[in-house]
Amino acid sequence: MDGIVTRETLVKWAPLLVLLVLILFFAVMEPRFISVRNMARIAIASAPALMVAVGVTFIIIMGSIDLSMEGTVSVSAVVFAFAFLAMGGTVLSWAWLALPLALIVGAVIGLINGLVHVRLRIPSFMASLAMGFVGTGFALLLTGGDRIRIEDEVFRGLLTERWFGFPVMCYVALLFLFIAWFIQSRTTLGRNFYAVGGGEELAHASGLNVDRVRVMGFMLAGVFYAVGALLAVGRIGIAETATGNNFMFISITSVVVGGTALWGGIGGVWNTLIGVLIVNVIGNGMVVIGLPGYVQDGVLGLLVITAVVLSTDRKSVSFVK
Amino acid sequence: MSFIKKFIEQEKVNRRNFLFATAAGVGGFAAAGMFGPGMARAAIQDPTIAWSYRNRTNPYWNEIVSGGEAFVESLGMPKDALVHLINEGSSEKSLADVKALLARTNGDLALAIDTNDAPNARPVVEACAQSGAYVSTLWNKTDDLHPWDFGDNYVSHMSWSDEKPAEETARILLEAMGGKGGVVHLGGIASNNPAIERLQGLKNALVDYPDVELLAAEPADWDTQKANQVMSAFLTRFGDEITGVHCANDTIAYGVLEALRAEGIEDMPIVSYDGNPQAVQLVADKKILATVFTNPHWGGGITAALAYHAATGTFKPSEEPNEHREFYGPTIMVRPDDAIEFKTSYLDNVPTYDWQDFWGPSNGQIQYK
Structure with a gap:
């Protein structure tokens, strides 16, 4: 990769390029794809997934992995729904307290997740996967397999109220994306994520409490999963054990396709935004131009491989496990 | 693939056992094995009742299993008495769990099961028949597998044509x-x-x-x-x-x-x-x-009930006509005019079913295309 385009530049801008090419492709195949209404539809589909993906981005930057999102999303959604209905069933009553409660639930699950990983010295992959199962099981225990409907017009305003053609939930997601960006680039914690991901031994030797950073990271991720859960409930008006379904696949795929390296230290929340949009543009675009679903899965799989190939400097990796 | 391998191995073992047995001049034993020890001990006093299914996250399966629990309660037992075998969508786990339970109960088992996919029904049924347990299947089985080919031990199969x-x-x-x-x-x-x-x-x-x-x-x-x-x-x-x-x-x-x-x-x-x-x-x-x-509550209850009552000898499956062994489950169309009435009578208060009216609500014998 000599010449004007260096490998770094390519890696940095490839995801955005892919997104633009995809949008152009679908727009040429079907002009209606590019309409504001369809952009809003893609944004609605992306908003909950974006929150979950942003959460896991922090973990992946640290070079760890978190697979607990499905369980965390389900538990947060279900606890929110029960509390919301118990306290009045409308945002205009004390039931609004259910919103911060959901975030606290997310944080607590993240905290337990982090502690299990750090204190018991279980790889994050296994610890979080197990916590995810615990979460799904707990959500099932709470609901007994039932769905809880949230009918409150004010809360459902997340979906039905539109500003400039886009529902409120899209702006909420954008707000939290900025918060995530702020944490990532303007706080010590955010810088520490990169330090741990870039070289854990070095960070440790420099006096950084790596364990504490890890636990904080998992807690923060849990909060973002809970935001994702709230938006998911806002979108379909139902909280159930299945609310968390598919979020693992979508969020990890998005983070990787967006160019955040699984080895840690590279990438960030803007990459994740691009990644989530790529995944959802494909999901929407394939149906819009009338390609069958299995092609969609195949294309996503190829994109993941391409993204990992691009974001990996193979000279620095002596073996792959 | 290991499931297929296991299945083939098991088939081989079955055949080998049969040959050994015949060669040793104990054909009678082998025949008993084939037609089911169920005949030798027609009634199990107090069989373990089990439901094997995907998982409870899905509202549909939740309904099915709640029917199974209602049936167990109708026998005067707590609903925990129903053993849950959860396969999480794995045929391999489904079969392994059934075999483990057969070993533990020594075949004193009344099993209701959805085998997760159609090919898995045969090894499950054969394992049950071999141990003298009684099994009723729901939804999945291959077209060439029939309850009447297994004497009394394969009690029934219910499915729905949608x-x-x-x-x-x-x-x-x-x-x-x-x-x-x-x-x-x-x-x-x-x-x-x-x-x-x-x-x-x-x-x-x-x-x-x-x-x-x-x-x-x-x-x-x-x-x-x-x-x-x-x-x-x-x-x-x-x-x-x-x-x-x-x-x-x-x-x-x-x-x-x-x-x-x-x-x-x-x-x-x-x-x-x-x-x-x-x-x-x-x-x-x-x-x-x-x-x-499609009344999953009734479907889940009656599938367990059929296996249980066949096991305890309330009725003898092999004396029943074929339409009582392979049948379609009930379907009720719900329209706006009757939705409220339907909801009160079927959903808000789950009806107390007569779990010995095995075929009343069913929908005729299964037809193969």
């Missing part, structure tokens, strides 16, 4: 559309039998409505959120051309309704399937035109 009811809901939908316009179908997991049958039902009905175009049929994997996204994309692709939506089940319909609500569309004709309580309420509110109730 093509006819799905065709009926489609006709209701197409009438509501005024017999013209465009319809989209959101289906289940593409390879699932019910998903295929429900789409076929729509296609059958469309033959009589030449002015209605099937715009697209896309799998939504029985999932509310996936259905929500697919419906959104359909709205981009077809816009106002869509004048009706045919959903493969209720969970899909919820996602479709919310996708329409996001666009401010309130009066789209929609039909669905399964008759979940919330869907029935939506039918009563005229948000959904029709859904089909």
